[in-house]
Amino acid sequence: MSRSTPWAMLALLSAGFIALTLNWFDVAAAFPLIGAEFHVGLGSLSFLISLFLVGYGVAHIPGGMLATAIGMKRTLVIGLALQGVAGVASGLSQSYTALAWFRLLSGIGGSIFIAVAFAAVIVWFHDTQVTLALGISGGAAFSAGAAFALYVWIYLQRATSWHTSLLLAGVFELLVAAATLIWFRTPADAPALHGTRFERDALTASVASRDLWIYGIALLGAYGAYFTTSQLFTEYAILERGFDASKGGLLSAMIALAGIPGSIVGGYWADRSRNIRAFVVGSLIACAVLLALIPVVPTGVLWVLGIGIGFFLIFGFAAWSAVPTRVSRIRHEYVGTATGLMLTLAAVGGFFIPIIFGHLVPHTSFNTGWYFLAVISFVFALVGLAGRNPSSASVASAVTTRTEVAA
Template sequence: MNNRWIALAVLCLGVFQFTLNWFCVVPAFPAIAHEYGLSIPQVAALVAAFVGGYGICHLPAGWLSARFGMRCALLIGIALEACASLSGALVSSYPAMLVTRLIAGAGGACCLGAVVGLVSAWFRDRELSFAMGLTTGVAFALGAATGLFLWSMVVTAVGWHTAIVIAGFIGFGVLLLAWIAPIVPRAAAATLDGGHLDTRAVRRVLCNGALWWWGLSIVGSYGSFFTLAQFLPIYAERVLRFSPTEGGRLSALLLLSGIPAAMLGGWLSDRFGRIKLLICGAFVVSGIVTVMLPRLDGGSLHLAAAAIGLITMIGLTPWFSVPAMYPDRIPLHDVPAASGLMLSLAAVGGFAVPLGFGRIVASYGFDAGLPYLGIVSIAFTAFGLIAPTPSRRRGIVGHIQTDAA
């Protein structure tokens, strides 16, 4: 078996544990709210805390990869997130839990940035988006759906504290596997093993206008998607009188529908290009469906959740591949930092959108909060329309000969 597919499998597990340890707290929200006496805005702050740490640390995580190597950054990220999950289950106060979610988000930033860089190193341009879809799409969605749906059963069976501890230990298991597996191609070791952080590298990333425009294009969609994934069950339970299991199934449907969509989006991107149309079109259509959510009954809500997950992920997969599509501007060792800049901007939405949603729902109800999510999704997509279109030419790693087993 080719080493790049072995590496890809390990990197997929790294992303799986990342989103599992992100979303495994969501089924515990009712128990956490009861234990600490929390309101909806305070529960929303737990969501925002993770994304805040995630967003703040994306750029530092990218530069950590440039300085010490992508493998090192990946291991640090997994370790941080696993430790933070364990700590979050053991603390005895709401402020302390907020801190653990912030640290977990920082670990997630290190993990995801390194994964994007390593996938870019292993795969050539015609396979890049498909491989990126398997990691940032399929593995991402599986981990999130496991945390949202399966972990609701775990929380019910063993309690929320033990359930989060189990997720943390899964992270440690993946850490051990990443430690021993060949996740760095030998031919690119000199590029990926660090020693590339200097002022020129910082300027190459921060002064790249394309990265800013593409990062801003997803602020609304990114924040709205993950707000929906975590609050759609609460809406369904409180307004439509769904059971907790039925509500959890909605979020699982939203995320699991992204699995075929991630592979489809990657294939379409690699095969036909049209990156701008694919990304911006998907975000606008998913925003329109989100605006319509309060008008839907229970059966239609399931279809809408699947549609939002499917359409959003079709656009999100090529979006993750964008830094590797500018070979003349972004060398391989800058890819994690370039991805980090885009994800930092996206995380602004992940932080601000759920906070705004929580306040709107508290004041005006879900009938106002859900359309708000769709409107901000559509509005920020305009930045993608003015971004320069990525090249379909051979990617930055086209010259690297990958290792064979």
């Protein structure tokens, strides 16, 4: 195997992450236009975020199990293709109800893809720079797609329409699905990744790992707060702080863009540390503090807070996504299911928190909404203190592997 092969696979998977978040966040950039066309307010618009995350949450574990049964490559292609078709259909929607259903379907496709994509990165990198690789794909590429959707897509909408912009995002993902079908492969020394029969004991052990549950629950609050903030910060900046639409969109995009350096820095240093718990819990508490400051800082400081929230959430997410392999030591053919369990737990917050925020703000104020996000992020972050760190043996193995590769 060429030394460049893992990085080529990482580039292909990263394109999938970009397509995933482009088709996830592009609808948020269109919220003002969707609201005007379908005559709906903030509550209904925030419900579209939650609907995506319903589909995104329920299919993580089935997606991982599907990958075990039919193989990693087929499952990646199915997830990308399903979300791409849903993106095209979202653009063709002529009613709020139709759009809502297609957002749900889009979430299911994204869910199938992402848990298996994390597993694909892990099997190619093993203990060699695995957290950095996860940071590049699930952090930097994820954030790049979101930023592109939240800012660049605004100009595409103005030049065409929100319908066309959603349709084109779906087409892009279908092209990535085709590229994955043609070029993606799994390591030659891991034939089980082409599909294998379930071993009940191994599967049960994978989803019963205490650390998967602890770290999954720890992310629940900040996960929902991050997606709420990144998609509704523009509305706040425009309605409460006097931003114009372009500047408000850029503010939301900066939240996502900040995740690019956050993921790379977090992944690089987490690879060299045994204290994954500190990376995860520390970053979530930092996000909670920044959220609590939103109502009280001068308008110009909102840029700093937004960038900080995006940086710290993804900084910790790189270490968080390595828990199945570095802490729980899950077998490769079950990593997709294990990662799916963690993402499902986090997605509970992704569903309920935007809904609560969307109904809380109209009846109180945006300030109350930000304090709510801060408190719930902090409370769930504390759960992570019960999580374990990688064993000394696993860290020693990673160091040995890096030394061998360098030699």
